[in-house]
Amino acid sequence: MTTSTEAPPVRTPDAAQGSDFARLSRRIIDAGLQKRLPGYYVLRFTLVGLALVLGWTAFFALGDSWWQLAVAVGLGLIFGQLALLAHDLAHRQVFTKRRPSEIGGLIIGNLGIGMSYGWWMNKHTRHHANPNHEELDPDVAPDILVWSTDQAREAKGLPRFIGRHQAGLFFPLLTLEGFNLHVAGVRALRQPHMKRRWLEGALLFAHIIGYVVALFLVLPPGLAVAFLLIHQAVFGVYLGSIFAPNHKGMPTLRGNARPDFLRKQVLTSRNVKGGWFIDVAMGGLNYQIEHHLFPSMPSPHLRHAQAIVRDYCEEIDIPYHETGLVQSWREALRHLNEVGAPIRERAGAES
Known part of the structure; x- marks a missing residue:
């Protein structure tokens, strides 16, 4: 499938096309793939929780030691796994009801890793509603990077x-993503959509203050700063490496280009092939197409849903794109380089 930045032609769905997703949904339900998996999530929460406890236990036990930098790497990966659990909670993959999902999200997101659950929920909900739509998806807003040639020209x-060199700068910039999540969460406390800003703020600052105090009480200043930089860099790169392959380099939409739900989700998403390791490392988000079609589906069921969705897309002639992890990064970086061309051309003309 092409990875150009232009959206594919949008066909106006007729009555039969309008029921395409309904027929697919029926097949998924008949296969039992929307059922909750409480045992799986008990095990997953337990394992990630134990990893977090062991990580911080090692931190306090080691004290003033350069082995702390290895602990920083490990905790960066564990924070990434916690973020994936918060993601599943947000989509009600764990609990069917809103309240326990929010409580879990606030504990893991705000208190556990210093990321505002309310801010992220608002942003991620808009992304799911209109993936890769330049005016409606906040994940492709030209904040620091540009995601289309139109954005590059403007x-x-x-x-x-x-933007001139954004492909080469992409992974280095991800080292700052952990810090960006903390800053964005604090800034969001002033936004009107935040329903529980005092609670969110209290949990966020409890995390930030506790984290910084622990670092500088246990470690000398130089080592504390090194730990902080490595921990947050690993956290940011890990999250970015999970989320970038999902949509970057896939077709973008603009203006009134609005395919029906099934085509909108499939055409703008990319799956990442791999075995159990990729499933664990990416928290099931390697099945991005299936996740976007059925966001409340428990992550272990996504790999079973893939065969159904892929066959159905072939049946009704919808392009379905999947590739390996490294190739997905290549496609994303190639896209960033291509869409940055107007900026380089303009810079060359002005020099």
């Missing part, structure tokens, strides 16, 4: 400066 300030 770029000013920081996006224009970075």
Whole structure:
């Protein structure tokens, strides 16, 4: 499937096309793939929780030792796994009801890793509703990077400066993503959509203060700073490496381009092939197409749903794109390089 930035032609669905997703949904339900898996999540929460406890136990036990940098790497990966659990909670894959999902999300997100659950929920809900739509999906807004040639032509300030070489800068910039999540969460406390800003703020600052105090009480200043930088960099790169392959480099939409739900979700998403290791490392988000079609589906069921969705897409002639992890990164970076061309051309003309 092409990875161009232009959206595919949008066919106006007729009565039969309008029921395409309904027929697929019936097949998924008949296969029992929407049923909850409480045993799986008890095990997963237990294992990730134990890893977190062991990580912080090692931190306090080691004290003033350069082995702490290895602990920082490990905790960065564990924080990534916690973020994936918060993601599943947000989509009600764990609990069917909103309240326990929110409580779990606030504990893991705000208190556990310093990421605002309310801010992320607002952002991620808009992304799921309109993936890769330049005006409606906040994940492809030209904040620092540009995601289409149209955005590149209009770029000013920081996006224009970075956009010339954004493919080469992408992974280095991910080292700052952990810090960005903390800052964005604090800034979001002033936004009107935040329903429990005092609670969210209290949990966020409890995490930040507790984290910084622990670092500088246990470690000398230089080692504390090194631990903080490595921990947050690993956390950011890990999350970015999970989320970037999902949509970056896939077709983007603009204006009134609005395919029906099934085509919108499939055409803008990319699956990542792999075995159990990829499933665990990416928290099931390697089945991005299936996740976008059935966001409340427990993550272990996504791999079973894939065969049904892929065969159905072939049956009704919808392109279905999947590739390996490294190739998915290549496609995303190639896309970033291609869409940055207008900025490089403009810079060359002005020099």
